[in-house]
Amino acid sequence: MKKIINKPEDYTKDFVEGLIKAHSDKYQLLDDDFRMLIRKENPKTDKVGIVTAGGSGHLPLFLGYVGDKMLDGCAIGNVFASPSSSKMEKLIRECDYGKGVLCLYGNYGGDNMNFDMATEMTDFDDIKTLKIAVKDDIASAPIDKKDQRRGVAGIVYAYKIAGAAADKGYDLDKVSMITKEALENIRTIGVALSPCVVPEAGKATFEIKDDEIEIGMGIHGEAGIEVKKMMTADKLAEQLTDKLLEEIELKENDELSVMINGLGATPLDEMYIVYNRLYDLLKDKKVNIIQPHIGNFATSMEMAGLSITFFKLNDELKQLLTEVSSTPFYTNFNK
Amino acid sequence: MKKIINKPEDYTKDFVEGLIKAHSDKYQLLDDDFRMLIRKENPKTDKVGIVTAGGSGHLPLFLGYVGDKMLDGCAIGNVFASPSSSKMEKLIRECDYGKGVLCLYGNYGGDNMNFDMATEMTDFDDIKTLKIAVKDDIASAPIDKKDQRRGVAGIVYAYKIAGAAADKGYDLDKVSMITKEALENIRTIGVALSPCVVPEAGKATFEIKDDEIEIGMGIHGEAGIEVKKMMTADKLAEQLTDKLLEEIELKENDELSVMINGLGATPLDEMYIVYNRLYDLLKDKKVNIIQPHIGNFATSMEMAGLSITFFKLNDELKQLLTEVSSTPFYTNFNK
Numbered sequence: 001m002k003k004i005i006n007k008p009e010d011y012t013k014d015f016v017e018g019l020i021k022a023h024s025d026k027y028q029l030l031d032d033d034f035r036m037l038i039r040k041e042n043p044k045t046d047k048v049g050i051v052t053a054g055g056s057g058h059l060p061l062f063l064g065y066v067g068d069k070m071l072d073g074c075a076i077g078n079v080f081a082s083p084s085s086s087k088m089e090k091l092i093r094e095c096d097y098g099k100g101v102l103c104l105y106g107n108y109g110g111d112n113m114n115f116d117m118a119t120e121m122t123d124f125d126d127i128k129t130l131k132i133a134v135k136d137d138i139a140s141a142p143i144d145k146k147d148q149r150r151g152v153a154g155i156v157y158a159y160k161i162a163g164a165a166a167d168k169g170y171d172l173d174k175v176s177m178i179t180k181e182a183l184e185n186i187r188t189i190g191v192a193l194s195p196c197v198v199p200e201a202g203k204a205t206f207e208i209k210d211d212e213i214e215i216g217m218g219i220h221g222e223a224g225i226e227v228k229k230m231m232t233a234d235k236l237a238e239q240l241t242d243k244l245l246e247e248i249e250l251k252e253n254d255e256l257s258v259m260i261n262g263l264g265a266t267p268l269d270e271m272y273i274v275y276n277r278l279y280d281l282l283k284d285k286k287v288n289i290i291q292p293h294i295g296n297f298a299t300s301m302e303m304a305g306l307s308i309t310f311f312k313l314n315d316e317l318k319q320l321l322t323e324v325s326s327t328p329f330y331t332n333f334n335k
Numbered sequence: 336m337k338k339i340i341n342k343p344e345d346y347t348k349d350f351v352e353g354l355i356k357a358h359s360d361k362y363q364l365l366d367d368d369f370r371m372l373i374r375k376e377n378p379k380t381d382k383v384g385i386v387t388a389g390g391s392g393h394l395p396l397f398l399g400y401v402g403d404k405m406l407d408g409c410a411i412g413n414v415f416a417s418p419s420s421s422k423m424e425k426l427i428r429e430c431d432y433g434k435g436v437l438c439l440y441g442n443y444g445g446d447n448m449n450f451d452m453a454t455e456m457t458d459f460d461d462i463k464t465l466k467i468a469v470k471d472d473i474a475s476a477p478i479d480k481k482d483q484r485r486g487v488a489g490i491v492y493a494y495k496i497a498g499a500a501a502d503k504g505y506d507l508d509k510v511s512m513i514t515k516e517a518l519e520n521i522r523t524i525g526v527a528l529s530p531c532v533v534p535e536a537g538k539a540t541f542e543i544k545d546d547e548i549e550i551g552m553g554i555h556g557e558a559g560i561e562v563k564k565m566m567t568a569d570k571l572a573e574q575l576t577d578k579l580l581e582e583i584e585l586k587e588n589d590e591l592s593v594m595i596n597g598l599g600a601t602p603l604d605e606m607y608i609v610y611n612r613l614y615d616l617l618k619d620k621k622v623n624i625i626q627p628h629i630g631n632f633a634t635s636m637e638m639a640g641l642s643i644t645f646f647k648l649n650d651e652l653k654q655l656l657t658e659v660s661s662t663p664f665y666t667n668f669n670k
Contacts, residue, residue, distance in 0.1 A: 002528045002545065004568045004605040004641065014568070015604040018611030022627045026669075059603040067669070193337045210337065233339045233349070265600035267636040268394040269350040270339040276353030292357045296631075301602040302639065306339065326669035333668045334361075334402070334661035 001202045008199035012056040012078050023328040035087050037063050038073040048166040048175045049095030050102050053088050055080040060329035061298040067327025070163035079198050080220045082110030088118035100128030100172035106151025107133035130176040136188040139216025139225045153261040153298040154186040154309045164320040187247045189240050190307030192217035196300045219300045237277035240308045248310045252286040259309035264299035266306050291335050336537045343534035347391045347413050358663040370422050372398050373408040383501040383510045384430030385437050388423050390415040395664035396633040402662025405498035414533050415555045417445030423453035435463030435507035441486025442468035465511040471523040474551025474560045488596040488633040489521040489644045499655040522582045524575050525642030527552035531635045554635045572612035575643045583645045587621040594644035599634035601641050626670050
């Protein structure tokens with residue numbers, strides 16, 4: 001196993017400690033616990049708190065989106081494992097500034113269950129919470145079972161919208177409503193070329209043949225919808241776009257943000273090669289692309305591959321998307 | 336070969352076109368030629384122009400540093416190949432706003448030769464130019480032959496300093512002098528874990544055994560200084576730091592910026608695990624770290640590994656480093 005790590009069991013602790021040391025002006029741990037990260041300058045203003053949680057192994061997801069006009073706090077588990085409900089509960093209490101807390105996370109069993117338990121506990125103290133489980137991965141279940149779908153890179157757009165809406169001082173119901181509206185218009189599909197290595201397991205999570213790729217593979221190596229022979233970047237862009245267009249209807253002059261998200265080991269060059277074709281496909285439809293996001297936003301450590309996310313905008317969502325947000329790992333300041 | 340590309344010979348054209356489509360508000364091609372990229376809003380102000388050039392395969396290097404308070408233009412060759420002198424010449428002419436042009440590039444044979452030829456041509460028209468070849472890679476030649484060293488990730492710091500100095504309206508001599516002073520205080524060393532694949536070759540550039548790493552390997556797969564057994568992240572941080580400290584002398588209260596640069600396929604988590612140890616080593620020396628840069632700044636496509644760069648600061652260099660610069664691929668706005 002060729003990973004630049006120390007003891008596999010210290011993986012999460014080691015990288016979170018490094019992250020706090022690098023960004024001590026922006027981040028701090030809650031209760032000195034590396035599993036709970038909050039903003040250094042706690043807003044404590046009249047705003048809704050936005051929190052998330054999830055397993056490690058996806059940087060910049062999840063911790064990296066804690067920051068100005070994005071998240072207020074994040075609980076982090078071991079690689080691909082949910083943090084405990086007690087960490088989530090503490091985080092919710094900390095990030096309630098009086099207007100309640102939106103819990104925004106990927107639709108995975110552990111995260112769902114633990115946020116349910118956490119909010120049951122905070123309910124006792126009349127902390128108002130709402131929960132949204134992100135389900136943007138169209139490959140993870142058919143449309144008639146879309147409530148079972150997993151959350152992937154589209155969650156970054158959801159953080160962006162929720163954070164910007166909360167910053168405007170909207171109440172919890174409105175922040176939640178806008179975020180749900182955004183998610184109705186967000187869909188993702190991915191493709192994997194090579195596996196990742198979970199530190200404690202020490203070996204590849206799955207196998208893909210040298211000349212094959214897996215369409216729809218999940219960010220933890222969950223099985224995809226089809227294995228295909230390796231194809232050109234243009235063909236891949238076309239096939240993934242076709243699948244997204246089945247669920248995101250686009251007409252002339254529609255505005256769309258697109259994310260091309262690297263899964264970890266895919267060169268930025270390849271993401272731009274895919275974007276080159278994607279842009280032409282959308283231009284043919286006379287769709288206007290707003291603030292494309294191209295880079296590593298939600299990874300699986302050293303997995304090679306990428307995902308494409310479509311986010312169809314209306315005026316309000318566009319305004320919230322383009323509002324400048326800033327964390328040590330994300331900003332649209334220069335886009 | 337599992338790369339998300341079209342025809343290997345179209346690699347550079349395809350990704351540059353994608354890049355222009357994604358960032359058309361910031362970038363434009365010169366003469367509609369994908370080998371020459373300049374800022375959309377040409378400064379045309381009373382400032383020194385800063386240009387660079389180099390081969391493809393290193394994104395965000397080189398094109399990605401064209402932007403506000405960084406580079407004014409970049410000529411780009413095929414993967415790992417220098418662009419021609421005629422492209423460099425056109426670029427220099429375009430980026431001369433009346434105060435001359437600084438050519439700032441890595442110390443490689445083709446780039447040196449072509450910038451020499453390009454500036455000979457622009458000399459005829461009395462365009463004032465100065466050239467600086469960056470030589471920050473301490474593993475590429477011993478200290479008594481440091482003029483033969485190659486340029487690697489430290490060039491990003493050089494762009495940052497030169498761009499910020501030019502933006503202050505300093506004349507060409509002063510911009511060059513400050514950039515050279517910065518480079519006197521910048522040193523890099525890298526380690527590779529796995530090779531990259533040059534598209535036109537279609538196979539790995541070199542081999543490293545499953546349990547080995549190569550200290551000092553270049554970003555094109557140039558041989559390093561020693562092959563070692565895989566070691567922990569802490570040990571690796573210690574050994575690379577020891578080598579850097581042989582050339583960058585540090586004492587109590589010195590200010591240092593450090594860059595941990597991923598070579599392409601290395602997870603961000605691992606870079607932070609290395610930083611976690613590096614921070615402690617420097618804290619033990621009572622050195623203050625200013626604006627650490629952690630991420631992919633100068634890559635070799637899908638090569639796994641990382642480099643560490645030390646940049647020792649004085650008051651002027653610190654001021655220029657922390658000045659907010661912005662390109663679609665880089666900003667220190669949120670650091």
